[in-house]
Amino acid sequence: MKIKIKKVKNADLKNYCSFKIGGRAKCIYFPENIGQIKYLINALKNKNKEYLILGNGTNILFPDKKLKKIIICLKKLNExxxxxxxxxxxxxxxxxxxxxxxxxxxxxxxxxxxxxxxxxxxxxxxxxxxxxxxxxxxxxxxxxxxxxxxxxxxxxxxxxxxxxxxxxxxxxxxxxxxxxxxxxxxxxxxxxxxxxxxxxQPYGECSAGSVFKRGENFIPAKLIDEWGLKGLKIGGCEISKKHAGFIVSAGKARQSDALALIELIEWVAKAKGYIFEREIVVVTN
Ligand SMILES: Cc1cc2nc3c(=O)[nH]c(=O)nc-3n(C[C@H](O)[C@H](O)[C@H](O)COP(=O)(O)OP(=O)(O)OC[C@H]3O[C@@H](n4cnc5c(N)ncnc54)[C@H](O)[C@@H]3O)c2cc1C
Structure with missing residues (x-):
């Protein structure tokens, strides 16, 4: 039996994440109960389709180009x-x-x-x-x-x-x-x-929370601040002036802007003898 599940086709990913960055997704499904989830997972598995689970999208950086993976957003499973x-x-x-x-x-x-x-x-x-x-x-x-x-x-x-x-x-x-x-x-x-x-924190601005995890004996935000990187901008993204552990986006930010800043911080960290581990989930195609 075919089960109908709510979905949005050609969805604008900017509307599904707090960073407000991303291109389009082929389809986002919004299952409402366990039966629908089971049905959907089995259907995607049978078609060999890759999928990504999404909650509120507050820890995620979506790609600029169209996402091939199907997104399953569990927002409606909220009792x-x-x-x-x-x-x-x-x-x-x-x-x-x-x-x-x-x-x-x-x-x-x-x-x-x-x-x-x-x-x-x-x-x-x-x-x-x-x-x-x-x-x-x-x-x-x-x-x-x-x-x-x-x-x-x-x-x-x-x-x-x-x-x-x-x-x-x-x-x-x-x-x-x-x-x-x-x-x-x-x-x-x-x-x-x-x-x-x-x-x-830059609460209320568009971000995905802390970009990097704390290290065993260092706090990335503190080091980024000490290295004078606060306020650095690439394209539509900026290392927050309020909290150096956050990257904020304004207007027409792209994943490539955020990634360029992330990679630059990682490069500086490495040069100073630190390995920074990413906390935000970077989605590529
Ligand atoms: C302003 C701001 C402040 C923040 N402060 C904090 C903080 O203090 N501490 C902190 O830890 N984080 C913080 N965050 C980051 C974020 O809010 C948390 O990590 C949050 O728990 C992510 O939940 P989400 O539903 O938005 O996950 P999403 O961003 O939707 O997904 C994050 C990851 O979890 C996976 N996922 C989501 N739901 C499921 C599921 N049901 N089953 C399996 N995998 C799943 C996704 O596939 C993805 O890999 C902050 C973010 C912002 C924007």
């Missing part, structure tokens, strides 16, 4: 269920809504993710973190789809900015274990973290 101190969250739920649900139910632990613009799927895949905490510290089970099969896993392994997903696994649901707390304190902490972001 949030609360059972006591456990939360079951669809991969497409955004972290603002997750934080609202936590506050409404007086559940504490995830406040550090308030203001992080991604989805739960992207946050788990990247093991998003801030202010000394990481999302995987609060995660106890995942439901994933791999090659069209759906299963759940516990005993999750993760490390800095590397979530528990294995190659080919798509996160469908994440289960978090939180603690009962005081609603007002939770809300206050969420707002304090958001304010810190606004004070220190």
């Amino acid at each position: 949030i269920q609360i059972n006591g101190e456990e939360i079951v969250c669809g991969a497409g739920a955004n972290l603002f809504n997750l934080n609202s649900a936590c506050a409404q139910n007086s559940l504490e632990g995830l406040e550090f993710t308030y203001g992080l613009p991604g989805s739960v799927g992207g946050a788990v895949a990247m093991n998003a973190g801030a202010f000394g905490d990481e999302i995987c510290n609060h995660l106890f089970e995942i439901v994933v789809c791999k090659d069209g099969e759906i299963y759940s896993r516990q005993n999750l392994k993760f490390r800095y900015r590397k979530g528990p997903l294995e190659k080919g696994e798509i996160l469908l649901f994440a289960k978090f274990k939180l603690k009962k707390g005081e609603k007002q304190k939770i809300i206050q902490l969420q707002h304090d973290f958001l304010q810190k972001r606004r004070d220190t």
Whole structure:
């Protein structure tokens, strides 16, 4: 039986990422439930078509030319269920809504993710973190789809900015274990973290967050600043004047502009004896 799934053909990728960079994509699918995801993955597998999973597109740099891969955006898989101190969250739920649900139910632990613009799927895949905490510290089970099969896993392994997903696994649901707390304190902490972001990051400008991961004993943003690279521009992209770990785009920025800045920073870093590892996901065809 053929299942109809919402899709946008010839989609402008600028509208699906916070960097506002990218050309067109052949097609973006928006499955709404597990049945649709399973059907879609199997159909693409049978046709030998490559695909890319997308959440909120806040950690991604798309190519300028037309993307051949099919995009599967999980934004519509966004339900949030609360059972006591456990939360079951669809991969497409955004972290603002997750934080609202936590506050409404007086559940504490995830406040550090308030203001992080991604989805739960992207946050788990990247093991998003801030202010000394990481999302995987609060995660106890995942439901994933791999090659069209759906299963759940516990005993999750993760490390800095590397979530528990294995190659080919798509996160469908994440289960978090939180603690009962005081609603007002939770809300206050969420707002304090958001304010810190606004004070220190180019929040509200077009970016994909921190470009590089922290090293074991160095912070790329600090070094980029010390090397006098803040404010450097190539084409429509600039190393943020507010936070040297971010590249921001304005107007007609292209992937090639962002990549030229990234490669230049990497080159300077290497010359100074550092290897910078990229945090943002660079998509090529
Ligand atoms: C202003 C700003 C501030 C930020 N601050 C932080 C911060 O403090 N800490 C931090 O860690 N990050 C930060 N980020 C980066 C980003 O928001 C996070 O990494 C976020 O968790 C990514 O989620 P997303 O849904 O946008 O992922 P996307 O950008 O859509 O995808 C990122 C990667 O995850 C994969 N992915 C997405 N969903 C799934 C899924 N369901 N299953 C399998 N793979 C999936 C994608 O294929 C891609 O490889 C910031 C970004 C911005 C723009």
